[in-house]
Structures are given as structure tokens and as C-alpha cells.
Amino acid sequence: MSADFWFQWGRRRIAYSVTRDERRRLKITVSPLGSVHVVAPHDAAEDEVHERVRRKGGWIAAQIDGFEQYRPRTPPRQYISGETHLLRGVQYRLKVRQNDASRIFLSGDRIILETPHVESNVHKATLLSHFYKLEAHAEFPTRIRAAAQLFASEGIKQPKLMIRPMTKRWGSYTPKGSLVLNQDLIRAPVQCIDYVIVHELAHAFEPHHGPRWRQLMDKTMPDWRERKSKLETSLI
Ligand SMILES: [Zn+2]
Structure with missing residues (x-):
């Protein structure tokens, strides 16, 4: 899917694509590879959609950076002596x-x-x-x-x-x-x-x-x- 829009967030440019759906609320997803996709309700005004995305800029940037994904990487355990x-x-x-x-x-x-x-x-x-x-x-x-x-x-x-x-x-x-x-x-x-x-x-x-x-x-x-x-x- 191509990213058709973008906005400036700090020093970076965040690109995103938009599709329309039968939903009532705007939904933003960031894939593990960092692409941003927005699903907007059919009746949401174009300007409003972009404004809402821009307002979520901090959250989107954090998802892209994987900031909160500093997950523990514990090796498998056997709980035996010497481990x-x-x-x-x-x-x-x-x-x-x-x-x-x-x-x-x-x-x-x-x-x-x-x-x-x-x-x-x-x-x-x-x-x-x-x-x-x-x-x-x-x-x-x-x-x-x-x-x-x-x-x-x-x-x-x-x-x-x-x-x-x-x-x-x-x-x-x-x-x-x-x-x-x-x-x-x-x-x-x-x-x-x-x-x-x-x-x-x-x-x-x-x-x-x-x-x-x-x-x-x-x-x-x-x-x-x-x-x-x-x-x-x-x-x-
Ligand atoms: Zn944090």
C-alpha cells in the first residue's frame, strides 16, 4: 500500500496512507516495519482526518521508534544447577x-x-x-x-x-x-x-x-x- 500523505513531526517526515471503512472511529496502525496506515469512517471530513493524524504525531513517532517495545529477551530456562x-x-x-x-x-x-x-x-x-x-x-x-x-x-x-x-x-x-x-x-x-x-x-x-x-x-x-x-x- 502506498503512503499518500505525510506530515512534519519535529525533524522527521511521517508518511501515511488512508482508507475508508464502515467504522465509526478513526483507527491508526503502525506496522512493525514502521509504515503508518489510517482507516477513517466514510463520513469523516478529509481535513479532519489529517488533523487527527497529525495530533497523534507523538504517539505515531513513538510506535515507529519502537520506544515502548524494549521488551525483555530472556533466554529459555531449565532451572538446573549451573545455569x-x-x-x-x-x-x-x-x-x-x-x-x-x-x-x-x-x-x-x-x-x-x-x-x-x-x-x-x-x-x-x-x-x-x-x-x-x-x-x-x-x-x-x-x-x-x-x-x-x-x-x-x-x-x-x-x-x-x-x-x-x-x-x-x-x-x-x-x-x-x-x-x-x-x-x-x-x-x-x-x-x-x-x-x-x-x-x-x-x-x-x-x-x-x-x-x-x-x-x-x-x-x-x-x-x-x-x-x-x-x-x-x-x-x-
Ligand atoms: Zn515511554
């Missing part, structure tokens, strides 16, 4: 031991996992996930307090923190002012954890990844691009 698992970017060796009670803890450069169900991957995965969740709860609040200080000149917005498993994202900032962090982010290097926190806190002031957001990022965390690419390229 390495990350915590704050550091590799630990897993040691699985049979025991009457289940417990999991750090010992030197090892994560010791004791369980009566050494054959159950589900059981071991659950224990490990619980371990990461506890570590995340121990680490994230302090890091957020430090990161919030960086926004002092913008007027600090202290977010409500929620930590939970997320499959497609490292974090998000809700319109109601909650910072949601993926519990598995605790596996990433601390500098990447801080990047995600600052990235999401910047959304308290600017919801999209447009020039204003980037400006705020450059000011608050000048090396955010390196941290971002480190997070994206490491197997966490």
Missing part, C-alpha cells in the same frame, strides 16, 4: 538442592534454590520469580527517590510505585500518576534500571517521546541513549 541468572546485571549461578521446605537465597556468587520439587520447572520458576519480586521491592523505591530528585527543577512528582510481572515492557507511567515497573527489571544493570525509571518519570511531564520529552531526558540523564541501547541489546 546463570542475572541480578542487577550481575551473573549468578543457580544451585538447585532437594530440601523439605522451599527457599531461595543468595550465597556469594550463587542463587541457592531449595525445594522438595526439584523436577518441577513451574515450581522452580515460581520461586525464582518470587525472589526477583522481593529484590525489586528492596531496590526500586530507593532508586526512584534518587531519580525523582533529578526532576527537582521541573517540580517533583512523586509517583505511586507498582511492581508486577510484565511481558512486553519494562515499565509504564499511568495517566493517574503511577509508575509501573516490570519486576524482572531487577535483572538489568543498575544504570539501565535508572534509565527506565527516568524514562517513565519524564512521562509525568510529557506523555509522548517527542522533542520535549527528549529534551527533558537529555537534561536529566545525558547518557540515556547509551543506557537504552544497553538495555535493549543485553539478554536479560
